[in-house]
Amino acid sequence: MRFLLSLLALVTAQGASAHVRWFVNSPDQVSAYTWVFQDFLLVGIAIGACVVAGFLSKIQLPFVRNGAFFKPWPHELQFRLLAVVLGCWLLSTFYHGEFIAPNLAPSGNIEFLVGFQALVGVLLLIGHRIASYTLSIFFLIFLLIISNPFVAWIDYVPELLGFGIALACASNPDRAVKYLRVCLGVQLVVLAVHNKLINPNMGLQFLEMHPWNFFPLIGLDMFSNANFIIGIGMAETALGVLLIFGLATRLIAALVVCVFGLTGSLLGIAELVGHIPIVASFLVVVSLGTGETNFKELSPANLMASLDGLGSKVTGLMSANK
Numbered sequence: 001m002r003f004l005l006s007l008l009a010l011v012t013a014q015g016a017s018a019h020v021r022w023f024v025n026s027p028d029q030v031s032a033y034t035w036v037f038q039d040f041l042l043v044g045i046a047i048g049a050c051v052v053a054g055f056l057s058k059i060q061l062p063f064v065r066n067g068a069f070f071k072p073w074p075h076e077l078q079f080r081l082l083a084v085v086l087g088c089w090l091l092s093t094f095y096h097g098e099f100i101a102p103n104l105a106p107s108g109n110i111e112f113l114v115g116f117q118a119l120v121g122v123l124l125l126i127g128h129r130i131a132s133y134t135l136s137i138f139f140l141i142f143l144l145i146i147s148n149p150f151v152a153w154i155d156y157v158p159e160l161l162g163f164g165i166a167l168a169c170a171s172n173p174d175r176a177v178k179y180l181r182v183c184l185g186v187q188l189v190v191l192a193v194h195n196k197l198i199n200p201n202m203g204l205q206f207l208e209m210h211p212w213n214f215f216p217l218i219g220l221d222m223f224s225n226a227n228f229i230i231g232i233g234m235a236e237t238a239l240g241v242l243l244i245f246g247l248a249t250r251l252i253a254a255l256v257v258c259v260f261g262l263t264g265s266l267l268g269i270a271e272l273v274g275h276i277p278i279v280a281s282f283l284v285v286v287s288l289g290t291g292e293t294n295f296k297e298l299s300p301a302n303l304m305a306s307l308d309g310l311g312s313k314v315t316g317l318m319s320a321n322k
Contacts (some may be wrong), residue, residue: 024091026070033199038227046234053248064250069287072173083128085280086163090274099147101274106147113143128167129320137164154194156308158187159278160223177291178246180281180310181253185243188236188256198235203229238313246290261296 041264064070070076093099099106099113106113114262120140123131131137141160162183196203206226207213215223220225221229242252260275296302 006019016138022080024117031227035230038223039230042227042234046238049235050247053238053242053252056251057144057246057248064289070250076170078173079128079167079176080282082277082284083124083131083167086120086265086277087124089273089277090117090124094121100144100160104144104152104156106144108147113147116143128170132168134168137167149215150245151194151284154190155187156192157318158183159281162187163281163320166281173288174291175286177285177299178293181243181246181249181285181291184190184278184281184285185240188243192233192236192240195202196229196236199230200226200233203232236276243260246293248280249290250286253282257282257286304319 045183085254093101094114094117095103097114098104098190099110099117117140120131120136123134123136123151137160141164144157144160165183166176167177167181204225207228213225214230215221239252239256246261257279260279264275297306
């Protein structure tokens with residue numbers, strides 16, 4: 001029973017510091033951390049959870065098979081709503097004078113970066129097709145990469161890439177959700193490794209402000225705050241790996257939505273607004289599920305055909321505007 005309680009609480013707490021750099025004063029790793037037995041025990045729990053999820057992925061629930069929510073909506077509506085949420089989020093960060101996230105301090109012309117971010121937000125509000133044809137999200141990713149060091153942009157690029165590719169592939173929902181879930185899974189793994197597993201010091205700073213280590217409350221006094229951070233990191237990693245491989249996709253996505261809703265209510269408006277795009281994208285994954293499981297479209301022949309099709313669409317748009 002304690003094993004199950006620990007696993008459930010770890011997974012439920014996994015988003016508590018997903019972007020822990022928003023809440024700590026300094027991201028510096030002041031000292032190296034040496035893993036202890038408890039940390040490896042948590043690794044075992046995470047691996048066990050992945051195995052269980054693999055079996056759960058074989059279960060087909062009738063209400064999922066028959067429910068209209070769990071099918072592509074008319075007129076690419078799932079992705080239209082995702083684009084609206086993304087647009088509102090970008091305009092919100094523009095309003096606060098930030099570029100993408102509060103912890104980023106980009107070099108270069110910050111007014112241009114923030115302004116371009118607002119332009120992308122407006123294009124997304126107008127229509128996800130317009131944003132896709134203009135490659136605005138991908139240009140935004142490019143500006144993020146060249147204006148920030150790797151340790152800063154790596155926490156955001158995978159999810160932004162997932163948003164951009166999903167909106168571009170919206171006419172093929174199975175393909176769109178495939179790239180969305182894979183990129184979101186990669187993002188969870190990156191956040192876990194970068195902000196928790198390599199060194200838990202930032203997480204320890206977070207726990208000083210928010211003492212959420214529940215282990216002693218269930219009688220597991222041997223688990224310290226550092227073990228708790230490692231456990232959260234392993235939970236994030238497990239969820240990310242499950243998403244990447246498309247195992248129990250809807251269950252995992254629904255769980256993440258609940259987690260971000262809980263942490264948003266506990267941590268306030270900054271956490272809630274900052275994670276709105278993530279929540280919206282995971283809701284799309286809940287709705288559409290795993291999607292495709294192969295990447296045949298990335299073959300050289302199919303890539304050339306896709307580029308030719310994109311060129312034809314751009315030419316048609318230019319001709320229509322003359």
